[in-house]
Amino acid sequence: MSGKLLNKVSKLTAQFEKYEIKGYIVPSYDEFRNEYVPSHLQRLSWLTGFTGSNGILILNKEQLFFMTDSRYTIQAKTELSNKFQILDMTDANSWARVFSSFKEGEYIGYDPMIESISTFARYHRLCKAHSVKLKPINENLVDLIWVEKLIPNKKGLLKLSIKEAGESSDNKIALAIKNMNNNSDYLLVNNLSLICWLLNIRGNDIKNTPLILGYLVICRNGKCYLFSDSIKDPLENVQIFSLSNIRDFFINLIISGAIIEAGSDISIWFKEIAQEALKVVENTLQLTKATKNTTEIANIKRAHFEDGVALCKFIIWLAENFNSTDEIAASEQLLYFRKQSDIFIEPSFDTISAFGSNGAIIHYKPSKETNQIITNNNLYLLDSGGQYKFGTTDVTRTFCFGKATAEQKKHYTLVLKGMMRLSMLKFPLGTNGAQLDSLARLDLWMQGLDYPHSTGHGVGYFLSVHEGPQSISKLGTIAMAPCMVLSNEPGYYKEGEYGIRIENLMLVKESKTKGFLEFETLTMAPIMKNLVDLKLLNEVEKNWLDNYNMTVFNKVGKILGSTQRNKLQTICDY
Numbered sequence: 001m002s003g004k005l006l007n008k009v010s011k012l013t014a015q016f017e018k019y020e021i022k023g024y025i026v027p028s029y030d031e032f033r034n035e036y037v038p039s040h041l042q043r044l045s046w047l048t049g050f051t052g053s054n055g056i057l058i059l060n061k062e063q064l065f066f067m068t069d070s071r072y073t074i075q076a077k078t079e080l081s082n083k084f085q086i087l088d089m090t091d092a093n094s095w096a097r098v099f100s101s102f103k104e105g106e107y108i109g110y111d112p113m114i115e116s117i118s119t120f121a122r123y124h125r126l127c128k129a130h131s132v133k134l135k136p137i138n139e140n141l142v143d144l145i146w147v148e149k150l151i152p153n154k155k156g157l158l159k160l161s162i163k164e165a166g167e168s169s170d171n172k173i174a175l176a177i178k179n180m181n182n183n184s185d186y187l188l189v190n191n192l193s194l195i196c197w198l199l200n201i202r203g204n205d206i207k208n209t210p211l212i213l214g215y216l217v218i219c220r221n222g223k224c225y226l227f228s229d230s231i232k233d234p235l236e237n238v239q240i241f242s243l244s245n246i247r248d249f250f251i252n253l254i255i256s257g258a259i260i261e262a263g264s265d266i267s268i269w270f271k272e273i274a275q276e277a278l279k280v281v282e283n284t285l286q287l288t289k290a291t292k293n294t295t296e297i298a299n300i301k302r303a304h305f306e307d308g309v310a311l312c313k314f315i316i317w318l319a320e321n322f323n324s325t326d327e328i329a330a331s332e333q334l335l336y337f338r339k340q341s342d343i344f345i346e347p348s349f350d351t352i353s354a355f356g357s358n359g360a361i362i363h364y365k366p367s368k369e370t371n372q373i374i375t376n377n378n379l380y381l382l383d384s385g386g387q388y389k390f391g392t393t394d395v396t397r398t399f400c401f402g403k404a405t406a407e408q409k410k411h412y413t414l415v416l417k418g419m420m421r422l423s424m425l426k427f428p429l430g431t432n433g434a435q436l437d438s439l440a441r442l443d444l445w446m447q448g449l450d451y452p453h454s455t456g457h458g459v460g461y462f463l464s465v466h467e468g469p470q471s472i473s474k475l476g477t478i479a480m481a482p483c484m485v486l487s488n489e490p491g492y493y494k495e496g497e498y499g500i501r502i503e504n505l506m507l508v509k510e511s512k513t514k515g516f517l518e519f520e521t522l523t524m525a526p527i528m529k530n531l532v533d534l535k536l537l538n539e540v541e542k543n544w545l546d547n548y549n550m551t552v553f554n555k556v557g558k559i560l561g562s563t564q565r566n567k568l569q570t571i572c573d574y
């Protein structure tokens with residue numbers, strides 16, 4: 001263990017006596033539980049050097065237990081010193097090993113603002129099974145030793161007009177109040193996407209996602225209180241307080257006898273203060289946010305068009321530059337093309353630019369150590385997206401600039417068939433994501449193949465690229481509803497050799513057939529035909545593919561001009 005790390009860990013454990021604890025929990029997530037954690041709240045990463053997105057350190061004075069999932073176990077072994085015991089968090093034995101290392105009656109400290117009601121319940125269960133106790137510590141023990149922490153300077157807030165949001169914030173707040181339980185006085189909103197959606201604002205606190213960090217409290221009488229350090233100018237009808245004031249404000253509400261409702265991902269701190277005065281409710285606003293209004297849909301389509309232009313330019317560039325470019329340079333070139341759009345803001349996630357065997361690593365992100373030249377002797381997988389004013393995109397294409405093997409073509413075609421089946425599907429009202437999920441896998445399943453991720457996720461409106469509650473996955477219990485946006489992204493991964501994924505975003509809409517729904521494809525980027533084994537496609541599938549590519553060539557071609565358009569068509573068709 002490096003001296004610096006040892007120093008941090010010993011500073012952390014040196015505080016244990018003062019708080020009368022024998023251990024402490026340091027997770028990768030923060031109190032806001034967003035997919036991306038801002039750098040100043042990446043406590044686990046600062047403490048250990050781990051750069052993955054999912055990890056929990058539970059330490060005592062003798063041992064450092066590092067829990068992560070199978071995506072990150074190899075990475076954790078490289079990034080962390082051998083002083084850490086790296087364990088799989090999905091394995092019950094790992095947890096048993098951690099908690100049995102404490103003696104009966106010993107206390108493990110945790111930050112009650114960071115743990116949600118549900119994560120706390122899990123720790124509570126585990127501790128009880130091993131006769132260990134949990135102790136809330138209101139000061140975060142990592143923050144107390146992180147003296148050089150830099151809290152980023154907040155850049156401006158974007159306020160969306162009704163013309164840009166399609167619905168006033170007042171109407172959304174009124175709906176939130178209408179949805180409240182009869183005996184609730186306040187609604188506490190901790191989901192950052194929901195706060196931005198309700199107030200028609202977008203922020204700059206989190207990479208790849210235009211959110212602000214904060215809490216929103218809505219009173220039944222219509223008054224709104226926003227706790228955030230990111231707001232400089234006043235907001236109409238909203239009283240603004242500093243983020244740190246949420247605790248005192250909440251305590252005062254409880255003292256006044258108020259009943260407050262919140263979602264189950266609220267921090268356990270609130271529940272411990274409020275006890276019965278905090279009611280955990282299911283949040284129906286997420287479902288309202290997921291069904292986009294006509295303004296949002298029009299803007300989302302515009303964002304997809306702009307994104308398609310950038311991707312088409314990129315495909316032409318790549319066809320001329322493979323063999324002399326690498327994964328990192330290619331993703332920078334794609335960003336350069338996206339930036340040519342007036343409405344582009346930033347990438348919606350870290351680009352997965354993966355050549356050959358790197359493509360089989362599903363959450364791959366190229367680094368200096370792994371960077372590969374993109375040559376013509378294997379497949380190149382590119383999964384990327386943008387945040388636009390207004391709309392969020394996410395698209396994956398798989399390329400081959402040489403001669404693909406028969407096996408690669410077969411796998412590519414099976415993936416494509418699943419993707420096209422959903423694109424063309426007509427399904428009855430009430431159909432949920434789990435039912436759709438298996439339809440995208442059908443062709444792979446018939447060959448004894450599968451992919452270890454879900455088929456699709458919801459996508460926000462210039463918000464999170466991964467947005468619930470709807471999904472196309474084995475656990476997708478939410479029924480599809482008109483105006484939802486979802487991804488359609490089956491894949492196939494051959495470890496150590498190559499990866500294939502084809503992804504479009506789709507809009508749910510009513511079918512002409514009464515009582516049925518269907519999808520409209522939003523993504524505007526051609527699908528490579530040179531990887532298709534035409535023998536495996538039927539006439540309907542061939543037509544869909546040709547029509548889709550032709551629509552893209554015609555629409556995007558107007559911007560590219562006829563020379564570039566023809567080049568693009570040749571690249572995609574050969």
Ligand SMILES: [Mn+2]
Nearest residue numbers: 394487489503
């Ligand atoms: Mn996606």
